[in-house]
Amino acid sequence: MASEDDSKRKCFTFIWKLENASYCCWQSGSQCIESPLFTVDEIHETNWKLGLYPSNERDNIGFWLQRQADNNGVESIAIDYEVAFLSSDATALHAFKKKSEVIRKGNSTGSSEFVSRNEVLFARRSVYLPQNTLTVRCRMWKSADEMSKDVQCFARTCITVEKRSFLWNIGNFSTLKSHGKKTYEIKSHDNVKNFMSLELFLTGGLLCDETIRFRIIPDYQNVKMSTFRLSVVDASKNTVNCFQDEFCYRDPCGSKDFALFCTKSELLEKKNAYLPNDALSLWCECAFSFGIIQQEIEKVDSDCIDIAKKKSDNRSLDIENEFSVPKCILLDDLKSLLNNSCLSDVKLKTKSQTYPAHKCILGARSPVFEAMFSSDMKEKINECVDIEDLNDDTVLRLLRYIYSADVEELAWGSATQLYEAADKYEVLSLKDICSSYLRNNLCPGNACEALVLADLHQDEDLKGFVQDFVLRNGKDIINSEEWEQLMETNLKLAAETMRLKFKEKLK
Numbered sequence: 001m002a003s004e005d006d007s008k009r010k011c012f013t014f015i016w017k018l019e020n021a022s023y024c025c026w027q028s029g030s031q032c033i034e035s036p037l038f039t040v041d042e043i044h045e046t047n048w049k050l051g052l053y054p055s056n057e058r059d060n061i062g063f064w065l066q067r068q069a070d071n072n073g074v075e076s077i078a079i080d081y082e083v084a085f086l087s088s089d090a091t092a093l094h095a096f097k098k099k100s101e102v103i104r105k106g107n108s109t110g111s112s113e114f115v116s117r118n119e120v121l122f123a124r125r126s127v128y129l130p131q132n133t134l135t136v137r138c139r140m141w142k143s144a145d146e147m148s149k150d151v152q153c154f155a156r157t158c159i160t161v162e163k164r165s166f167l168w169n170i171g172n173f174s175t176l177k178s179h180g181k182k183t184y185e186i187k188s189h190d191n192v193k194n195f196m197s198l199e200l201f202l203t204g205g206l207l208c209d210e211t212i213r214f215r216i217i218p219d220y221q222n223v224k225m226s227t228f229r230l231s232v233v234d235a236s237k238n239t240v241n242c243f244q245d246e247f248c249y250r251d252p253c254g255s256k257d258f259a260l261f262c263t264k265s266e267l268l269e270k271k272n273a274y275l276p277n278d279a280l281s282l283w284c285e286c287a288f289s290f291g292i293i294q295q296e297i298e299k300v301d302s303d304c305i306d307i308a309k310k311k312s313d314n315r316s317l318d319i320e321n322e323f324s325v326p327k328c329i330l331l332d333d334l335k336s337l338l339n340n341s342c343l344s345d346v347k348l349k350t351k352s353q354t355y356p357a358h359k360c361i362l363g364a365r366s367p368v369f370e371a372m373f374s375s376d377m378k379e380k381i382n383e384c385v386d387i388e389d390l391n392d393d394t395v396l397r398l399l400r401y402i403y404s405a406d407v408e409e410l411a412w413g414s415a416t417q418l419y420e421a422a423d424k425y426e427v428l429s430l431k432d433i434c435s436s437y438l439r440n441n442l443c444p445g446n447a448c449e450a451l452v453l454a455d456l457h458q459d460e461d462l463k464g465f466v467q468d469f470v471l472r473n474g475k476d477i478i479n480s481e482e483w484e485q486l487m488e489t490n491l492k493l494a495a496e497t498m499r500l501k502f503k504e505k506l507k
Contacts (some may be wrong), residue, residue: 010147012040014138015086016050020159022125025225025248026054026061026117036155036295037068040140042147044073050083050138055112059122063096064110065138067103076104078143085115086135087127091129098426100143111386122461123439126432152301161287162188162195165371167233168282170200173275174268178202178210186286194219195288196226201310209263217255218247225289232260233281234273239368241458285367337361338403346373347384348399355399365402366425373376394421401430410437412446416453423457435462442466444473448482455493467497474501 016035018024025031032053037142039047047068055062063083074433077319084095094115099110119127129135141147168184176182197217202210207311216228236323243258249284260267272278294430337343337358344356363370370387387395394417402408407430419434421427438450439462447470470477487494 009141012042012140012142012147013150013152014038014048014050014155014159015152016136016138016155018134018136018157018159020132020289021129021158022121022132023161023225023227023287024052025123026282030445031248033152033157035136035157035295036157038153038297040151042149043077043079043142045095046073046077050136051110052136054117055114058115060113061115061117062110062112063114063136064108066108068106069106073105076102078102079316080141080143081109082137082139083114084137084139085120085128086137087464088130088135089305092137093124093128112120114179121434122435123465124432124436126429126436130429149302156294156298159355162290163285163287165283165285165367167375168198169285170280170282172278172324173280174271174278176202176264178204183334184284186284195223196228196286198230198284203262209265210262212260212267213257214243214260215248215257215414216245216253223288224248224291227262227287229285231273231283233283235276236273237372239283239371244458283371294303330475334361335400335404335406338399345383348395349384349386349388350390350392350395351388353358353395355395357399361403361424366427368425390421391417394418398422398425402427405429407433409435412438412441414447419453420457425460435459438462439465441468444476444480445482447473447477448480448486451493452486452490455490470497471501 019032024033025467032051037049038045039045047070049066049068051064051066053062053064054060065081068075078100080099081101082095082097086093087093096114103387116123120134135245164186166186170176170182179202181199183262185194186196186198192330196219199214199217201215201217203213204210207212214230225246225248227244227246229241230238231241233239239413240261244262245256247256256352262270264344267280271278289507307423344358346357346359346362348355359369359373363373369385390398393414397408397414397418398421410495415434415437419431419438422431424435438453442450442465447466451463451466451470454460454466483494
């Protein structure tokens with residue numbers, strides 16, 4: 001039976017949706033997330049669980065399929081199985097297959113190198129995590145016999161997340177002394193639990209400029225994982241991104257320090273831009289995960305057709321996509337709003353055009369727009385957002401994605417410009433799409449441009465990918481005019497990239 005085409009064999013299919021998947025602790029090998037328990041009746045009524053965990057080997061996500069000990073099945077069974085991550089259209093993105101695997105009660109099988117963590121969480125995040133939901137499919141067959149029917153079991157796990165954003169104003173900034181400290185306590189919405197402490201302090205002085213530093217101290221008793229982003233708000237109410245990172249709460253002694261982009265004296269020299277009324281304004285955005293809030297088996301369908309076969313069977317599409325038509329109508333209606341100025345309540349203004357839009361839609365799709373329209377920034381008061389740094393084509397592409405999730409055909413130039421716009425307004429799914437395009441279309445002629453772009457936007461994953469490409473194609477790139485220009489304009493970045501090559505040789 002092992003050699004038979006699996007697509008023609010009846011099987012048990014377990015579909016598991018993990019919501020808010022990016023808030024799992026994917027950094028630590030000691031962390032694991034388990035699916036709800038499911039029963040495969042035709043394989044001796046055995047009980048199973050599926051688990052995902054971060055593997056420290058090559059920075060992968062691993063999985064295990066565990067047979068539970070508390071069932072009435074035989075001591076040992078032989079199965080064929082396949083575990084895959086699915087895209088939003090049920091296409092298998094990455095799969096692991098095993099034939100004739102003998103599993104005893106209480107034992108498990110799996111792989112510690114199932115898929116790259118970077119691919120799932122960064123490089124192809126928009127594909128693997130649509131709406132931040134990871135979909136896992138496990139199919140199981142009898143190795144030595146046929147099942148009498150196809151069965152599908154659908155399960156859901158939701159990770160609870162609480163999001164916070166706030167403006168931290170530090171008044172009388174010029175009077176802040178060396179080693180002086182300002183502290184902001186980030187608490188839950190009910191003001192009961194403390195999630196994180198944020199400290200600002202100065203170091204140096206006397207013989208050197210005072211450096212403005214921040215320290216983030218998580219409260220490990222209340223939160224399992226968090227993300228944090230800090231930006232400086234200038235006098236024009238524009239934001240300058242300073243720092244972003246994620247914390248997995250496995251080290252009770254851990255905290256993170258980082259420095260502002262300029263020293264205190266440099267900031268005072270630019271006080272008209274950054275210190276109106278001698279106040280430093282910081283925009284902070286964070287999200288906190290507390291673990292699993294809900295986990296359940298949603299339904300079990302017998303005598304069904306596997307998802308992989310549904311594309312050619314319109315009748316069976318009703319099972320998984322019963323709301324597909326209303327969703328299409330909803331998308332069409334949202335698209336029509338983009339061209340309907342009579343209902344708009346805000347305008348996006350470039351150097352040559354003005355585009356009517358809707359605050360509620362922009363705010364729902366972009367944390368930056370949400371901040372503009374929910375606080376007393378000039379954009380809320382004037383009902384106009386000046387975006388003269390973006391061209392008309394990029395603004396239109398950005399709006400079309402915000403309203404419809406559609407991305408028009410990209411070229412290198414449009415992809416880089418749209419990447420910058422998506423990063424500026426924190427439309428992260430669009431940024432991932434553009435990043436994926438840049439990776440797939442990288443060549444010696446544009447590698448330097450991509451490297452500068454990634455460095456400018458503090459995108460360490462894209463930057464590392466491009467640096468690896470540069471090192472692999474060193475002769476073609478380093479002897480090019482583009483590399484010479486990079487050395488003239490950004491010598492530090494060029495030197496950092498070349499230093500990686502020597503580090504590799506020393507290993």
